[in-house]
Amino acid sequence: MGKADADAGVNEDADAVRAGSTAPPSAPAPFADDAGRGTPAHRARYRRIVGFAAREFLTVWWFELVLPRFGLASRAERTRTARLQRFARRFHALAVELGGLMIKVGQFMSSRLDVLPPEITAELEGLQDEVPAVPFADIRALAEVELGVPLARAYAWFDETALAAASLGQAHRARLSDQDAEDTGLRDVVVKVQRPGIDGIVATDLAALRRVARWASRVRLVSNRVDAPALVEEFAQTCREEIDYLHEAAGAERFAADFAGDQRVAAPEVVWERSTRRVLTLSDVTAIKINDTAALRAAGIDPTDVANVFADVMLDQVFTHGFVHADPHPGNIFVTPLDADAGGPAWRLTFVDFGMMTSVPDSLRAGLRTLVIAVAGRDSKGLVAAAQEIGVLLPSADTRELERALTTLFARFGGMGFAELRDVDPREFTGFATEFTDTVRELPVQLPENLLLLIRAVSLTSGLCSALDPAFNIWDPVEPYAAKLLQDEGGNLVQDFSKQAAANVGILWRLPKRLDDVISSADNGTLSFDTSRLERRLDTLVGIGKRVVSAVLFMALVVGGALMLAPAPVLAWILIGVSALPLLHALFGGRRRT
Structure with a gap:
């Protein structure tokens, strides 16, 4: 159905x-x-x-x-x-x-x-x-409504066979009209059209x-x-x-601007005259898929070099630009051979599909900074505080066992650099994970969306680089970025200490007056206390007591009904049926109402 x-x-x-x-x-x-x-x-x-x-x-x-x-x-x-x-x-x-x-x-x-x-x-x-x-007739109808002109006028040629189809839309190759080609400097394009009714x-x-x-x-x-x-x-x-193609177009332009001076990276140009929220026209940049190692070697391109450049470019997005392509799977990255005689690089990476991008906001940067400082100082409590600042741990988290696990982790691996960690026997990491897996799994952990997409991007990058170069190790490109982050943030520690010192002086300055106010309130009989939390806890205990009584009553009715089945079956089934009422109260009577 x-x-x-x-x-x-x-x-x-x-x-x-x-x-x-x-x-x-x-x-x-x-x-x-x-x-x-x-x-x-x-x-x-x-x-x-x-x-x-x-x-x-x-x-x-x-x-x-x-x-x-x-x-x-x-x-x-x-x-x-x-x-x-x-x-x-x-x-x-x-x-x-x-x-x-x-x-x-x-x-x-x-x-x-x-x-x-x-x-x-x-x-x-x-x-x-x-x-x-989707049948081409439906795609044509939607595109013509969106663009406001017949497809034959909007494009000189439009391929009726889809280049790719997905759950939200599909892509077709096309060619711009002579007028549009003259205005934009482009000819061959790819047109993305949303699925009708999506x-x-x-x-x-x-x-x-x-x-x-x-x-x-x-x-x-x-x-x-x-x-x-x-x-x-x-x-x-x-x-x-992702469903707003104008958002994707803006993401493509921002990405291109971030790497405007970088000859290693390119992105498709947006044809704004032929783009709407449901139709997106981009320059056709299809080339060698990044994971097609046979085609790369045939073009004289070493897959190992591609892996290293790709990792560097992804880390540049994270640490330098703060705007990251969160879906870098092989279908979204091409390796484009270039004219070697021009004096530039022999090839470059071309990214497409900018519907899933993530930014690294200041709040996340601050949390990551706290995280790095805590790791550098082997501070398990500071690391937990950083996780809470980033929003990874929910307020209800009991962090005592987590702090113990992190203390053990720092004691074993804390003095090692990235290169040393790379050489540790993987079985040691497996043993640690086995010991503390229940602790971590029971924690109310929830990754913020931007951090989740960031982790997704790094994970896909690591997997793709390993496929290109079996000897690839993610630690190698990460190490210089981590060192730079520590160096950049080290200068901010003095500012943080000075701000904290100033805050402490202010607290000490106001403390005598606040104590005097409290003593005066006590003398005048106007000192009051908030007991609402205690009252709520007492109410909870009373509710639990009532549910226990209901559970006992339920069991008594069920057992009594079972004993009466032979001598008085009608009464027995009445008792068993009535037992549903205390059962429901025992199960749901203590539920908080919202």
Whole structure:
């Protein structure tokens, strides 16, 4: 039902475009959390996603909350791995069937190693963002509405066969008209066109995800581990940026400006006259894929050199420009051979697809600075404080065991430089990870979106460089950047110490007057204390007591009913049925209301 409904929604929107409507090709406002609007296909899609989530929540509720209350926690523990794997496989199948944003959700989940168990992330790693191409007639209709002219006038030639197709849009090769070519200096281009109706599908999917997140936030087992609504909003923000081709065009221009003086790097030019929020026209820069080692060698290019330059360029984005391509997979990076007789480099890296970019804001820079200083000083408490400043650890985190783990880590590896760490027996790292894996996994860790994308970029870079050069080690290019960061930030320590000293002097100066005010208030009988937190704790204890009584009453009714089954079956079933009331109170009576 889901795929047919989704296809029906796409066709309805495409029909609206072909009819000549100038409105956006989807009924609901983009990203509105309103499931009651849109086509019947959108509402059916919404119910499909929410229904899937409801079934999975019931499974979690039964195994993680109900069974442990009846002494069956060991059964829940034994079956947890298999259950998580089955959930991941079912979601994988749902994402492939529905397409649209659900594939992006699966990819997003596969990268959330901080909040999801490996049984889920490993299953979803292979979820590919490739779907069958939309019929060219629908693509033509949408592009002509967006550009305001027939496709034959907008381009001198337009390839009807898609160059690439994904869940949100697809790309076609084209050639600019003579007039546009003269104005822009470009001829061959690649045109990205959104899938018709994708706005409505994205709005529906996000509305469903927001409802699921609200459910999750009411489950203490989940809320103590992750802020589900915030996680959905992070994902929604990424979707807003990726579905807006004008945002991608701006990212391409900013990236090109960052590397304007660097002959190692290039990016496609944007043809603004032929670009809108749903259509993006870029210069055609396709060349040798960065992971095509055979083609690189045939062109006289050493893959090892490519790996080293690529790593340097990615680290430049992180440490120098603070604007990072967060999706550097092989399909988004080309190696372009150049004319060696011109006196410049023999080749350069050309990046494409700037829909997923991340910035390194000042707050993150400050947190990373604190992190580096803590690592340099082997300060486990300072490292935990840095993690909290960056936003990695939620406020509910109990950090005592983490501090102990970091102290052990510093004691063993803290005096080593990058080169020495590279030579450590990997089994030592494995042993440390095994010893403290439960400590780390139980922490309420949640990576901010920009930091997550940054880690994704570094991870993809390391993997791609290792594929190009099996002897590649990420420590080699990182070491000089880390040393430079310490050198640059070292001068700021004096300023920090002086500011802290000034703050301490101010506190000491105001302290006598504040003590005098407190003593005066006590003498006048106006000194008061806030006991609201104590009262809340007492209320909690009273609630727990009531739930214990309900649990005992439930067991008494069930046991009494079981004993009465033979002599008085009607009364027995009445007792068993009534036992549901104290059971519900025991399970949910203490839940905080929001």
